[in-house]
Amino acid sequence: MKRFALLATLAVLGVGLSAAPGSAASFDDVTPCPASGPLLVCPKAEVGQPYRLQLIALAGCDLYWWEFTNGGLPPGLSMNRDGLITGVPTATGETDPWVQVHDLLPAEGGNSWCGGDNKSQRQFVFVTVPGLSIQQQSVPGGTIGQPYSMQLTALSVTAINPVQGSPAQATWSLKSGSLPAGVTLSSSGLLSGTPTAEGSYTFVVEASGGGSATDTETETLTVRQPMTVTSQLTGAVKAEVGVAFNATGSASGGSGTFTWSVTKGALPSGLVLGPDGAVTGSPAIAGRYAFTLTVKDSEGRTKDIAVTMVVGSKLTFTRVKLKTAKAGAAYRAKIGLTGGVAPVTLTVRGKAPKGMKITKTGLLLGTSKTKGTYRFTVTARDALGVSAKTTLTLVVK
Numbered sequence: 001m002k003r004f005a006l007l008a009t010l011a012v013l014g015v016g017l018s019a020a021p022g023s024a025a026s027f028d029d030v031t032p033c034p035a036s037g038p039l040l041v042c043p044k045a046e047v048g049q050p051y052r053l054q055l056i057a058l059a060g061c062d063l064y065w066w067e068f069t070n071g072g073l074p075p076g077l078s079m080n081r082d083g084l085i086t087g088v089p090t091a092t093g094e095t096d097p098w099v100q101v102h103d104l105l106p107a108e109g110g111n112s113w114c115g116g117d118n119k120s121q122r123q124f125v126f127v128t129v130p131g132l133s134i135q136q137q138s139v140p141g142g143t144i145g146q147p148y149s150m151q152l153t154a155l156s157v158t159a160i161n162p163v164q165g166s167p168a169q170a171t172w173s174l175k176s177g178s179l180p181a182g183v184t185l186s187s188s189g190l191l192s193g194t195p196t197a198e199g200s201y202t203f204v205v206e207a208s209g210g211g212s213a214t215d216t217e218t219e220t221l222t223v224r225q226p227m228t229v230t231s232q233l234t235g236a237v238k239a240e241v242g243v244a245f246n247a248t249g250s251a252s253g254g255s256g257t258f259t260w261s262v263t264k265g266a267l268p269s270g271l272v273l274g275p276d277g278a279v280t281g282s283p284a285i286a287g288r289y290a291f292t293l294t295v296k297d298s299e300g301r302t303k304d305i306a307v308t309m310v311v312g313s314k315l316t317f318t319r320v321k322l323k324t325a326k327a328g329a330a331y332r333a334k335i336g337l338t339g340g341v342a343p344v345t346l347t348v349r350g351k352a353p354k355g356m357k358i359t360k361t362g363l364l365l366g367t368s369k370t371k372g373t374y375r376f377t378v379t380a381r382d383a384l385g386v387s388a389k390t391t392l393t394l395v396v397k
Helices: none
Strands: 005-010 039-040 052-060 064-070 077-079 086-087 094-095 100-101 122-131 129-132 150-152 154-159 164-167 169-176 183-184 190-193 197-206 216-224 228-231 237-241 245-247 249-252 259-265 272-275 280-283 289-294 302-312 328-335 345-350 354-358 363-367 372-379 387-396
Touching: 100 183, 100 197, 129 197, 129 216, 169 183, 249 289, 259 272
Parallel strands: 039 122, 237 302
Antiparallel strands: 005 052, 052 086, 064 100, 077 086, 094 122, 100 122, 129 154, 150 190, 154 164, 169 197, 183 190, 197 216, 228 249, 245 280, 259 289, 272 280, 289 302, 328 363, 345 372, 354 363, 372 387
């Protein structure tokens, strides 16, 4: 019986020497899968990285087919009948299968002079080590004249589907393409600088985790004109419980569509932020509210608007009955009024006692010289145009 040598090589190999029919066969224990004792140790595979390895036999009938007689390959790898091992490893680990090679007989497409299947087998070692994976699928856009900073990250992947691993210390470099003027890539993976020219820049970054663990990723960094945001929610914003509120907003510059969100604090209860940046509704609870609206464009640029809103309680008269006055005597009474948004103005219609007046602060004061019953209407109007009315009766004895 003939014996065959198994030789495992990477995909691109020169043609080996063919043994003449009847020659002795032996395994190559040096390259590319050096022997370690009785085992042939093949090049390591990396989780998540394509792997390709071609097994080659020498001597015998020169044409062969392959199979595992015991054990198998790491998860994600497979071997076809021609001895080609391919795939993407899905987890770290080691397998030590026995591989058997057969002569390809004439009836199977082998050489016509092949007289029989003189098979041979050998035990191999396949090891899958953690792979390196760049985590960025995209980088945010940049803005002319504004500082840019983006930390690229890599993961030491021990399994995929689902992805498992830990942050990897990697050395980064620019493999090809060009960065925007004013932006650089550090060896620690930090994209930083201040872009000076508008445009779209495509480049390839490479992360190296030491040894053969590397990964590359194509990124596109687009630089645009600065975003400009306008909003009616500037300065001292005032609102009132139960009163319809509407403040518009708009954005320009940047790129694509704009998305508005509340990124800090919260809107007063009863108000909502629309997709166009408008804040609308009717506040339900009085108080002082601080929140931040953020506008984001399609390429990740953001602009913040810090807002402070004071919601006043509903404008209401609280005291509608006046104490009796005495003719010829000084009189002073407070007309109760709460809520509203300052300043609040008061107007009076109807018959009021001669010698008395209502001040801006809601005081009814003076001296009436004539007794009688007087009825008059007081209207309060605040800075938002909200009004409240009450009819008062003053008896002078």
